[in-house]
Amino acid sequence: MTETQTQPRPAALRDDPKVLKVALLGCGTVGSQVARILLEDSAALAARAGARLELAGIAVRNLDAKRDEELPRELFTDNAEALVDSADLVVELMGGIEPARSLILRAVRKGASVVTGNKALLAQDGPALFEEADRNNAELSFEAAVAGAIPIIRPIRESLSGDRITRVLGIVNGTTNYILDQMDTTGAAFADALAEAQRLGYAEADPTADVEGHDAAAKAALLATLAFHTPVALEDVRCQGITGVTAEDIAAAKDSGLVIKLLAIAELVTAAGEGGAETEGASVRVHPTLLPREHPLAAVRGAFNAVFVEAENAGQLMFYGAGAGGRPTASAIMGDVVSTARRVVAGAPGRTDTATRRLPILGIEAVTTSYSIGLEVPDQLGVLSRVAAVFAEHGVSIETMRQRIDGDEPGSGEGTAELRFVTHRASEKDLAETVADIKNLDVVTSVTSVLRVEGV
Ligand code: NDP
Ligand code: HSE
Numbered sequence: 001m002t003e004t005q006t007q008p009r010p011a012a013l014r015d016d017p018k019v020l021k022v023a024l025l026g027c028g029t030v031g032s033q034v035a036r037i038l039l040e041d042s043a044a045l046a047a048r049a050g051a052r053l054e055l056a057g058i059a060v061r062n063l064d065a066k067r068d069e070e071l072p073r074e075l076f077t078d079n080a081e082a083l084v085d086s087a088d089l090v091v092e093l094m095g096g097i098e099p100a101r102s103l104i105l106r107a108v109r110k111g112a113s114v115v116t117g118n119k120a121l122l123a124q125d126g127p128a129l130f131e132e133a134d135r136n137n138a139e140l141s142f143e144a145a146v147a148g149a150i151p152i153i154r155p156i157r158e159s160l161s162g163d164r165i166t167r168v169l170g171i172v173n174g175t176t177n178y179i180l181d182q183m184d185t186t187g188a189a190f191a192d193a194l195a196e197a198q199r200l201g202y203a204e205a206d207p208t209a210d211v212e213g214h215d216a217a218a219k220a221a222l223l224a225t226l227a228f229h230t231p232v233a234l235e236d237v238r239c240q241g242i243t244g245v246t247a248e249d250i251a252a253a254k255d256s257g258l259v260i261k262l263l264a265i266a267e268l269v270t271a272a273g274e275g276g277a278e279t280e281g282a283s284v285r286v287h288p289t290l291l292p293r294e295h296p297l298a299a300v301r302g303a304f305n306a307v308f309v310e311a312e313n314a315g316q317l318m319f320y321g322a323g324a325g326g327r328p329t330a331s332a333i334m335g336d337v338v339s340t341a342r343r344v345v346a347g348a349p350g351r352t353d354t355a356t357r358r359l360p361i362l363g364i365e366a367v368t369t370s371y372s373i374g375l376e377v378p379d380q381l382g383v384l385s386r387v388a389a390v391f392a393e394h395g396v397s398i399e400t401m402r403q404r405i406d407g408d409e410p411g412s413g414e415g416t417a418e419l420r421f422v423t424h425r426a427s428e429k430d431l432a433e434t435v436a437d438i439k440n441l442d443v444v445t446s447v448t449s450v451l452r453v454e455g456v
Contacts, residue, residue: 018051020341023087023112024058025080025103026094027067029201030117030144031058033330034091034337035071045334049341057083059094081106089340091333092116095205101125108138113344115336117144117329120209123218123234126225130353139343140352141336146219147172147305149328150321151335156226157354160311165227167267167310169454172219174202174303174324175210176242176262180288181301183250184259190243202303202324213241213262216286220264224284227266227309230359232284238364240287249449252374252420253290256402259298263289263454268359271366281362288451290372295455368425370399370453373435376445379405379415383443387419390441394434397424399456416445422453 024035038045038055046052058071059080067076077083080103084090090107092114094100100121107114109132116122122129122142133140143153147170156165171177175197182193194211197203202210209215217237224232242262253260266284273279291298296318300306305323310316322328343349377383384401391398400422406415423431431450439447 018345019054020049020051020088020344021056021086022053022337023056023083023090023107025083025090025092025100027058027060027071027076028093028095029326030329030333031091031093032068032071033326034093034333035075036068037330037334038337039070045338049338050345051341053089053337053341056087059083061094084112085110087112088344089337090114091337092118093333094118095120097121097124101129104129104140105132108133108136108140111136111138113139113141113340113349115141115144115333115340117142117333119145119215119218119222123221126222127231127353127355133352137349139340139349141340142222143336144329144332146222147307147319148174148321148323148325149331150305150307150319150323151332152223152307152319153226154335155317155319156223156309160309160314161354163311163313165268165309165311167265168223168227168307169263169265169267169297169310170223170307171261171297171300171305172223172264172307172323173210173213173216173262174305174322175204175207176213176216177300177305177323178202178303179211180242180245180250180260180262183245183247184254185301187247189247190245197303200303201326211241211243213239213286216262216264220266220284220286223264223307224266224282226354228268228282228359229354229356230282231355232266232282232361236282236284236361238285238287242288245288246449249374249451252418252449253372255404256372256400256420256422257293258290258372258453259293260288260451261291261297261300262286263291263297265289265454267367269362269366271362279360279362281360281366283362283364283367285364285367290451290453291455297455364428368427370425370456371421371423371431372449372451372453373421373423373438374448374450375419375421375438376448377417377419377443378445379417380443383417384419386441386443387421387438390437391421391423391434393437394430396426396430396434398422399424418448422456
């Protein structure tokens, strides 16, 4: 029989309750909510963290800006460096690359752990920041950086660390999901839906990052890095945003029982390497995608996010919730703050860097998927067979075809027709060659859209 050993309590907890000084960098949409929670819930947080979390100060750019009146004025400073130097734990919610990057490095170099929601910075400089944190025995946590309130980083890093994740597929940008959903359900114009998403605090300071897919691409890079244990940088992600999605695309999708979503897709794929040997690599992409309306991701409405994870042993898992906004994102930040504080109190910070191998990054050429192709053609005899022949020449198999004829006398040869093909899975290369040859047909007026399709 083994004798039970009692763990000695950390020195910090033996005397007075320990106090951890928390520096908050930024007091915008998310930072102001983090400050509120730290002040309002201090007793509960202290009980869970094992230390009192004292808000030591809030660094902002403009000291004269109007703030929540509940936040004591004396906490505000424009000297972020001095605030970092005084802290045990730093919460970075300024966004952007600099000075966020320098301040995070400054914090970890003096051994202070950092919690951030800054996916743009992590997708650009993550490996260097993680390495510096590990070297200095500090933690760098970023649950809020992907999918707002949804716990997805910790499940991938920890709960699934004994499994082999093969695919992650998700709606990870609230702004674009809100815009596409508004366009789909209310017929709103793109600009109006974007303005409302900005008003609600979902969009980045510069919404280009949202609508061009860069924000989703940064999150996809982070998810892929963690899921596949290999460094994936922003430039490794093939990215297309939603600015090219038209009201006609949305209406045509609706007619066909489909919906358009901006998906981030990270997958392990194999490609033929030199000498015919198969190489395993990671492929990561963000693009507007057609989904059947009965697909679980099609039901993700408004600014909500959802992430599907496929793992060899766990099978399919889905994580769903609020992907943006001050309070939901502050929840994820506070989760990191409390769990980091616990480890700081225990004197045992965890490792941040989880990249244990270097997989090749495979381009979209290595991926096969279904496509939807829209064409405008004259409503004339033989047009369809000419178009279908091009698909066949390139070995791209057609799954479905729908046509809508505009004109007073269908079949008279006077009107126009809109053709929509959905293919079986095909490679990017075969599809691109098919589309190029279709464009050159004298019977095709224009190719109106090319969208990838998942889940059919
Ligand atoms: P905001 O633009 O609303 O707030 C930014 C804050 O940082 C402001 O208080 C600003 O000061 C301060 N700040 C900016 N630059 C400096 C600087 N050079 N020195 C000192 N203070 C500075 O951003 P959000 O709260 O929306 O986002 C914060 C972070 O969280 C970003 O990395 C974002 O990507 C991420 N995030 C945001 C989500 C959201 O839904 N909004 C969701 C998930 C992550 P001042 O007030 O004086 O202008
Ligand atoms: N602008 C981002 C979005 C905020 O719309 O999802 C959350 O990262």
